[in-house]
Amino acid sequence: MEFKILKKSKKSRARLGVIKTQNGNLFTPAFLPVATNASIKAVDSKDLKEIGYQGLISNTFHLWLSLGEETIKKLGGLHKFMNFQGVIFTDSGGFQVFSLGWGMAHGVGKIAPIFPEEREIKVKAKKEKLVKITEEGVIFCSPYTGEKKKLTPEKSIKIQKALKSDIVFAFDECTSPLSSYKYTKMALERTHRWAIRSLKEFKKRGSSQAIFGIVQGGEYRNLREESAKFISSLPFDGFGIGGSLGKSKKDMFSILNWTIPLLDEKKPRHLLGIGYLEDIKEAVKRGIDLFDCAFPTRLARHGEVLTKKGKIDISKRRYLFDKRPIEKNCRCFTCLNYSRAYLCHLFRRKELSVYRLLTIHNLYFMFQFVKDLQNQIKNGSL
Numbered sequence: 001m002e003f004k005i006l007k008k009s010k011k012s013r014a015r016l017g018v019i020k021t022q023n024g025n026l027f028t029p030a031f032l033p034v035a036t037n038a039s040i041k042a043v044d045s046k047d048l049k050e051i052g053y054q055g056l057i058s059n060t061f062h063l064w065l066s067l068g069e070e071t072i073k074k075l076g077g078l079h080k081f082m083n084f085q086g087v088i089f090t091d092s093g094g095f096q097v098f099s100l101g102w103g104m105a106h107g108v109g110k111i112a113p114i115f116p117e118e119r120e121i122k123v124k125a126k127k128e129k130l131v132k133i134t135e136e137g138v139i140f141c142s143p144y145t146g147e148k149k150k151l152t153p154e155k156s157i158k159i160q161k162a163l164k165s166d167i168v169f170a171f172d173e174c175t176s177p178l179s180s181y182k183y184t185k186m187a188l189e190r191t192h193r194w195a196i197r198s199l200k201e202f203k204k205r206g207s208s209q210a211i212f213g214i215v216q217g218g219e220y221r222n223l224r225e226e227s228a229k230f231i232s233s234l235p236f237d238g239f240g241i242g243g244s245l246g247k248s249k250k251d252m253f254s255i256l257n258w259t260i261p262l263l264d265e266k267k268p269r270h271l272l273g274i275g276y277l278e279d280i281k282e283a284v285k286r287g288i289d290l291f292d293c294a295f296p297t298r299l300a301r302h303g304e305v306l307t308k309k310g311k312i313d314i315s316k317r318r319y320l321f322d323k324r325p326i327e328k329n330c331r332c333f334t335c336l337n338y339s340r341a342y343l344c345h346l347f348r349r350k351e352l353s354v355y356r357l358l359t360i361h362n363l364y365f366m367f368q369f370v371k372d373l374q375n376q377i378k379n380g381s382l
């Protein structure tokens with residue numbers, strides 16, 4: 001992987017770049033749709049390509065537990081399996097494992113607004129202590145089968161290697177927004193030891209993949225700074241900023257302000273699991289290059305579509321008489337071909353095609369939104 005910065009803003013920390021991999025180039029800032037089960041729900045690779053997506057992120061935890069690593073290996077990697085010619089990221093699985101634990105312990109989750117499918121899993125899982133964290137790794141009950149499973153830094157990297165994603169993430173502990181300073185500090189030190197183990201496993205056999213380290217530290221300034229310095233000192237190819245990002249958007253932006261100046265500026269930075277429009281723009285200004293979030297695809301499945309004037313709930317009866325497209329001047333496949341009336345009718349009748357059509361529009365909207373930010377950096381206005 002090679003990351004090239006094409007232009008730096010004079011007004012902010014925003015930058016325009018390109019990530020080059022053997023599976024193609026990804027221009028940044030970029031939004032990555034979330035392919036939890038090697039699929040962006042309701043659409044396929046052809047739809048993504050037509051919209052313009054050059055990259056996506058898939059999910060180590062779910063693929064490992066549902067398919068098993070042996071199957072993944074035999075299938076020849078994710079690109080082939082899901083027929084996507086572009087840059088594939090995989091997360092480490094840490095976020096899902098730990099959110100099983102603190103979802104139970106604290107009854108809260110960063111997961112709730114990010115990966116809604118995890119919420120269903122939590123409910124299905126047995127009401128017992130689901131996660132045991134040791135220095136070696138994490139033991140947990142599979143939400144699929146109830147059987148005991150162990151995930152370690154080495155195991156996470158092995159699975160991600162078998163998935164043959166272009167960019168893998170180091171295994172980290174994602175702490176709860178309610179974790180105390182003392183706990184967050186202890187977990188952070190372990191995460192740093194796991195970062196070294198992840199790198200060691202990653203370097204074992206030559207690989208054309210790249211690896212990103214993850215900055216943790218919760219909402220605590222000195223821990224975030226310590227983590228950014230430490231992770232930046234290791235030979236990672238890029239960085240993720242993960243974990244609890246505080247209790248408000250203000251907290252989140254403070255965390256970015258503290259950490260980003262401490263990261264090697266020649267390497268890409270990924271804000272994990274965040275993808276609301278207003279957050280993306282503010283984070284780009286602070287120097288974030290990559291985002292992922294299930295929100296636009298999830299909204300679509302609930303009948304909500306994104307427009308420049310805000311969200312529209314297409315299921316509302318009043319749209320049955322509306323001959324306009326979702327958004328005037330939108331060039332997506334859905335808006336070029338179908339009216340709000342038709343989409344409203346499909347949604348109310350629960351016709352399956354509507355999920356694809358609405359998802360295409362929302363993904364197109366996100367793609368254009370980020371492309372517009374790229375243009376603003378290009379012309380010097382951001």
Ligand SMILES: [Zn+2]
Pocket residue numbers: 326327330331332333334335336361364
């Ligand atoms: Zn559209």
